Every structure is written in C-alpha cells, then in structure tokens.
Amino acid sequence: MLLRxxxxxxxxxxxxxxxxxxxxxxxxxxxxxxxVEFAEAVLGEDEKTLTRARAALRAGxxxxxxxxxxxxxxxxxxxxxxxxxxxxxxxxxKAEASADFRAALDFDRFGVAARR
Amino acid sequence: MSEFYxxxxxxxxxxxxxxxxxxWDRIGRAGSWWDGGxxxxxxxxxxxxxxxxxxxxxxxxxxPGPIEGKHDSLGALxxxxxxxxxxVRTDPARLSKRWFRGVIVAGFxxxxxxxxxxxxxxxxxxxxxxxGLGLDLLPLPLPERGKPSQYRPRGAKPGVAWVRWLExxxxxxxxxxxxxxxxxxANIMKAMSLVPDEVKSFFDIVSHQYQGPLEMRDxxxxxxxxxxxxxxxxxxxxxxxxxxxx
Numbered sequence: 052m053l054l055r056x057x058x059x060x061x062x063x064x065x066x067x068x069x070x071x072x073x074x075x076x077x078x079x080x081x082x083x084x085x086x087v088e089f090a091e092a093v094l095g096e097d098e099k100t101l102t103r104a105r106a107a108l109r110a111g112x113x114x115x116x117x118x119x120x121x122x123x124x125x126x127x128x129x130x131x132x133x134x135x136x137x138x139x140x141x142x143x144x145k146a147e148a149s150a151d152f153r154a155a156l157d158f159d160r161f162g163v164a165a166r167r
Numbered sequence: 168m169s170e171f172y173x174x175x176x177x178x179x180x181x182x183x184x185x186x187x188x189x190x191w192d193r194i195g196r197a198g199s200w201w202d203g204g205x206x207x208x209x210x211x212x213x214x215x216x217x218x219x220x221x222x223x224x225x226x227x228x229x230x231p232g233p234i235e236g237k238h239d240s241l242g243a244l245x246x247x248x249x250x251x252x253x254x255v256r257t258d259p260a261r262l263s264k265r266w267f268r269g270v271i272v273a274g275f276x277x278x279x280x281x282x283x284x285x286x287x288x289x290x291x292x293x294x295x296x297x298x299g300l301g302l303d304l305l306p307l308p309l310p311e312r313g314k315p316s317q318y319r320p321r322g323a324k325p326g327v328a329w330v331r332w333l334e335x336x337x338x339x340x341x342x343x344x345x346x347x348x349x350x351x352x353a354n355i356m357k358a359m360s361l362v363p364d365e366v367k368s369f370f371d372i373v374s375h376q377y378q379g380p381l382e383m384r385d386x387x388x389x390x391x392x393x394x395x396x397x398x399x400x401x402x403x404x405x406x407x408x409x410x411x412x413x
Binding site: 130 | 285298
C-alpha cells in the first residue's frame with residue numbers, strides 16, 4: 052500500500068504487479084527488477100543465485116543501497132512472522148484503501164480469515 | 168561507536184549496528200517471561216530450525232497438519248517451545264488459530280508465546296540481513312543471570328488478534344511510549360504488546376533497519392540510500408513471497 056502511496060505522491064505510476072514477480076522490467080521503480088530478484092534470492096536457497104543478485108544490485112545502487120535493501124528484506128521477513136504468529140488482521144482503513152489491488156492480485160487468499 | 172559489523176566488508180550504518188547491538192544484548196538478558204539462558208536458547212533454536220527435517224517435510228506438504236514426527240532440535244527447550252519456534256521460523260503463513268490454541272492448551276502462556284515470537288523475529292531480521300549481504304551470522308550473545316520480571320500489563324484485553332493486546336487508551340505509566348504519538352497505532356505494533364518490552368525492542372530495530380513511523384509516510388524526502396518506492400517494493404515482494412497479507 053505504501054508503494055502506491057509513494058507513487059501517488061511522486062506522481063509516478065508503479066506497476067503493482069512487480070510485487071508478484073510477474074513483471075520482467077523495473078515496473079516504474081528505479082532498479083525495480085534487480086531489487087525484486089535480490090529479495091527472491093535472499094529468501095531462496097540457491098547461493099549462486101544470491102551471489103549474482105547481490106552483485107547485480109550492488110552494481111546498480113551501490114554498497115549503501117545494497118546495505119539498506121538487505122536490511123529491508125530482513126526486517127520484513129521478520130515482521131511477516133510477527134503478523135502471522137499473532138493472527139493480526141489488516142486494519143479497516145488499510146483494508147478499504149487496498150481492496151482494489153488486493154482483489155486484482157488475489158492477495159486475500161493470504162489473509163488471516165483464511166487461517167481459522 | 169558499536170563494534171558490531173566493524174570488520175564487515177560492506178559499511179553498515181552506525182545507527183543500525185548500534186540497534187543490533189542493543190537487540191543482541193537484550194536477547195542475552197532476562198526478559199519478562201524467559202531468563203537469559205532460555206532466550207539465547209530460543210535464538211539458537213531459531214537458527215537450528217532451518218535444518219529440521221520435519222519442518223522441511225511439512226513445508227513441502229499440501230497441509231502441514233497430517234505430517235507427524237519430532238523436530239530436530241538442540242534439546243535445550245521443551246517440545247512445545249521448539250514447535251512454536253520451528254513453525255514460526257519455517258512455515259509462518261500456514262499457522263492457524265486452531266494451532267495457536269493447541270499450543271496454549273499444551274502449557275504455553277500467551278505471554279511466553281509472544282516473547283518467543285519476538286525473539287524469533289529479532290533473530291530473523293538480523294540473520295536475513297546478514298544473508299543478504301553475505302556476512303557471517305553474528306555469534307549469539309552470552310546469557311546473563313537474572314530472573315524474568317513476569318510483568319503483565321493490567322490493561323491487556325482480547326482484541327482482533329489471537330493474543331491479548333493493549334489498546335493505546337489502556338496504557339499505564341509503565342507502558343508509556345511503546346506506541347508512536349500522533350497517529351493511529353498499527354496492529355503490528357499492538358501485536359506483541361502483551362509483553363511491552365518486546366514492542367520497544369523490536370521496533371527499535373524496525374526504526375533503524377526500515378524506517379520510523381514518521382519517515383515511512385513522509386514522501387517529501389528520502390531518508391535512506393534507497394527511495395521510499397524501492398523500500399516498499401522490497402517490503403511488498405518479501406511479504407508476497409512469505410504469503411503474508413499484512
């Protein structure tokens with residue numbers, strides 16, 4: 052949701068399909084494809100893929116950007132666990148604001164309502 | 168200056184290194200419901216879960232429930248604690264309220280559960296970042312002596328989560344400051360409020376490894392080496408990979 056908010060504020064249209072990994076270009080976000088591939092590699096198990104993705108991202112956004120990117124991937128890998136393990140739902144206002152793209156991208160199948 | 172990451176081949180911001188040092192120090196000390204030795208054991212088991220054969224079989228199965236067996240554990244913690252750590256670490260998207268209730272019936276208090284989830288989350292945040300950067304994992308802290316405080320917030324009530332939590336209006340002086348002022352409190356902040364010290368500790372990491380509550384919504388300037396859009400693309404992709412709607 053903050054990705055869309057960022058785009059609206061910057062008057063940029065980001066392709067939200069990027070978050071599903073289905074988009075082969077940057078989706079309107081600078082170095083978007085490399086960022087997505089890096090996130091996928093960090094959560095994956097193939098060391099060679101991770102080494103390649105890390106080097107490609109570093110070449111694109113520099114060492115400070117890579118450090119920040121790794122931090123964000125790590126943090127959300129943790130936040131997702133807190134959310135799932137405590138059974139929190141999306142807040143009502145966020146659910147309303149994101150209803151259209153959740154439906155379009157079929158994200159509701161991940162929701163807490165599906166995990167009774 | 169923090170000595171954390173001092174010899175890392177890539178520069179880690181001093182504020183983030185210091186936040187990780189604080190988190191590691193807290194893991195080694197007595198918490199609210201676990202002592203220092205138990206907390207470090209939970210951190211070690213979090214890492215060990217990645218090599219558990221039962222967890223791998225469950226992860227590959229259509230449904231984890233019917234897959235029976237015993238976790239490969241380090242042997243320092245009771246089976247129920249190991250089950251929680253391994254499931255939260257390796258297959259969080261398929262946790263269910265029924266599973267949670269079963270854990271509580273088996274003898275876990277809600278407070279112990281929340282503190283355990285928090286320790287797992289601390290370790291995952293720090294270890295995943297290290298993996299991303301190709302760094303060795305930090306050695307776990309040495310446990311310190313001390314007894315858990317057993318602090319239980321008076322105002323904690325059942326809400327929409329599986330665990331009881333604190334609404335902002337129910338905070339007492341002892342819990343003051345665990346939520347940011349001036350904006351609605353997100354469910355993710357309330358999620359661990361049954362153990363207020365864990366909220367403070369985890370969101371200390373959040374502020375330095377991601378962004379603070381004000382920075383994340385201030386699109387008028389950038390606070391990191393990557394932009395808001397780049398940060399949120401990463402965050403969203405990770406959550407989709409983890410099948411987490413929140």
